[in-house]
Amino acid sequence: MRSxxxxxxxxxxxxxxxxxxxxxxxxxxxxLMKAAEPLPGASIYNLTSSWTNQDxxxxxxxxxxxxxxxxxxxxxxxxxxxxxxxxxxxxIEDRAKEASLKGIRFAFFSLDSxxxxxxxxxxxxNDHGLEPAHWTLFQGDEKAVRELAAVxxxxxxxxxxxxxxxxxxxxxxxxDGKIVVQQPDVQANTEEMVKKLxxxxxxxxx
Amino acid sequence: MWTxxxxxxxxVAASAVALAAAPGQAPMARxxxxxxxxxxxxxxxxxxxxxxxxxxxxxxxRLDAYPVTNxxxxxxxxxxxxxxxxxxxxxxxxxxxxxxxxxxxxxxDAEAANEPVTNVSWFAAEAYCxxxxxxxxxxxxxxxxxxxxxxxxxxxxxxxxxWFSRPNPKxxxxxxxxxxxxxxxxxxxxxxxEWTLDNSSxxxxxxxxxxxxxxxxxxxxxxxxxxxxxxxYPAFMRYSLxxxxxxxxxxxxxxxxxxxxx
Numbered sequence: 001m002r003s004x005x006x007x008x009x010x011x012x013x014x015x016x017x018x019x020x021x022x023x024x025x026x027x028x029x030x031x032l033m034k035a036a037e038p039l040p041g042a043s044i045y046n047l048t049s050s051w052t053n054q055d056x057x058x059x060x061x062x063x064x065x066x067x068x069x070x071x072x073x074x075x076x077x078x079x080x081x082x083x084x085x086x087x088x089x090x091x092i093e094d095r096a097k098e099a100s101l102k103g104i105r106f107a108f109f110s111l112d113s114x115x116x117x118x119x120x121x122x123x124x125x126n127d128h129g130l131e132p133a134h135w136t137l138f139q140g141d142e143k144a145v146r147e148l149a150a151v152x153x154x155x156x157x158x159x160x161x162x163x164x165x166x167x168x169x170x171x172x173x174x175x176d177g178k179i180v181v182q183q184p185d186v187q188a189n190t191e192e193m194v195k196k197l198x199x200x201x202x203x204x205x206x
Numbered sequence: 207m208w209t210x211x212x213x214x215x216x217x218v219a220a221s222a223v224a225l226a227a228a229p230g231q232a233p234m235a236r237x238x239x240x241x242x243x244x245x246x247x248x249x250x251x252x253x254x255x256x257x258x259x260x261x262x263x264x265x266x267x268r269l270d271a272y273p274v275t276n277x278x279x280x281x282x283x284x285x286x287x288x289x290x291x292x293x294x295x296x297x298x299x300x301x302x303x304x305x306x307x308x309x310x311x312x313x314x315d316a317e318a319a320n321e322p323v324t325n326v327s328w329f330a331a332e333a334y335c336x337x338x339x340x341x342x343x344x345x346x347x348x349x350x351x352x353x354x355x356x357x358x359x360x361x362x363x364x365x366x367x368x369w370f371s372r373p374n375p376k377x378x379x380x381x382x383x384x385x386x387x388x389x390x391x392x393x394x395x396x397x398x399x400e401w402t403l404d405n406s407s408x409x410x411x412x413x414x415x416x417x418x419x420x421x422x423x424x425x426x427x428x429x430x431x432x433x434x435x436x437x438x439y440p441a442f443m444r445y446s447l448x449x450x451x452x453x454x455x456x457x458x459x460x461x462x463x464x465x466x467x468x
Contacts, residue, residue, distance in 0.1 A: 041295035041297060042295070042296045042297050043297065044297060046295050046297045046298070047297075146403070146404070150405075150454075151453065151454075152298060153447075153452060157404075185395075
């Protein structure tokens with residue numbers, strides 16, 4: 001499987017500008033070209049599990065490759081910790097916008113493999129005013145959740161009411177999926193996180 | 207087991223067929239269904255009153271009779287080069303991964319083949335089990351196997367305490383040297399600590415303050431009512447060790463065994 005992916009990437013990297021690619025595909029192409037380089041060994045995109053996003057599309061983590069990503073895990077029925085995590089992420093988004101940091105992605109991975117369907121994730125995104133252009137919410141099976149939680153250091157456990165006890169950690173990944181910084185607290189220090197994000201851009205504005 | 211060892215240490219050329227078959231032949235014990243009182247009460251859920259601990263019903267499963275050995279793990283990395291020491295990604299294991307081995311495909315000595323593999327990360331353990339169509343046992347399953355329907359629990363506790371008091375030996379003993387438990391499972395205590403599937407479930411330490419989980423209370427005096435038996439020191443040790451491990455840690459005295467459906 002891995003070798004097939006590499007083969008494909010290899011092919012893409014050796015193609016000249018592909019025939020039939022219009023100008024507006026440029027961003028997409030540069031993303032693909034970037035993805036053609038092998039992943040660093042510490043990249044969390046080395047996890048090959050597949051996820052379903054809020055649009056019902058099956059994707060791998062590597063689909064996030066190409067831009068810095070602000071990541072957290074939670075679940076939509078969570079009434080206390082998760083809304084605070086998401087609020088912290090939105091605060092980072094707002095500050096990053098003020099700082100003209102463009103192209104940052106925000107990813108929310110559900111711990112609840114059973115209940116957090118794409119429909120519910122969409123509803124959650126709408127309820128919290130998460131801009132679809134920047135935010136992706138993911139549902140994965142138990143194994144996908146277990147592995148991602150393991151690399152992010154998120155500890156979680158189902159409770160008797162069908163919810164979860166879990167740690168609230170916001171992680172910033174660089175464009176290749178390497179962990180740059182983790183904020184292990186709710187009420188994240190937004191400034192600190194935005195400062196880290198700034199370092200991931202060659203120039204503040206692109 | 208000696209056959210496995212001989213094969214593992216033997217010639218590379220002859221390995222393809224024999225080695226592919228070998229891991230599948232690892233003897234597994236049948237653990238029948240039954241009731242089990244977990245060491246920790248399940249947290250009741252946010253804003254809900256705690257409920258008294260109740261036994262959970264465990265389904266039957268199969269569990270490796272022995273911890274996975276170096277010899278068996280060598281077979282695995284032969285078949286799956288991405289898990290060799292020189293190729294392992296830092297995401298999946300730290301630099302202690304298979305640290306005791308002489309090289310990628312060479313054990314430190316012939317005895318090592320029958321000793322439990324250690325310095326393997328959770329990811330590597332999971333990948334090994336998966337390659338056999340199995341997975342790591344859940345913590346509940348592992349503890350249920352150890353509980354052994356109440357057989358010889360005092361002896362097990364004493365064995366654990368004796369083990370804790372011994373320094374790590376230079377050479378671990380071979381697997382299967384002691385007595386099996388009532389299910390025919392060897393070496394659950396006394397040889398190596400073992401990874402479980404949901405190792406990451408157990409929250410103690412710094413993350414704790416961010417959650418509503420009550421596990422932490424179990425580790426401070428007055429909170430100890432939340433566990434099955436506050437006097438069960440070995441159980442506290444097992445759970446706190448699990449909670450201290452991160453999934454890419456490759457630790458000197460942590461090994462694993464695999465679990466499968468019945």
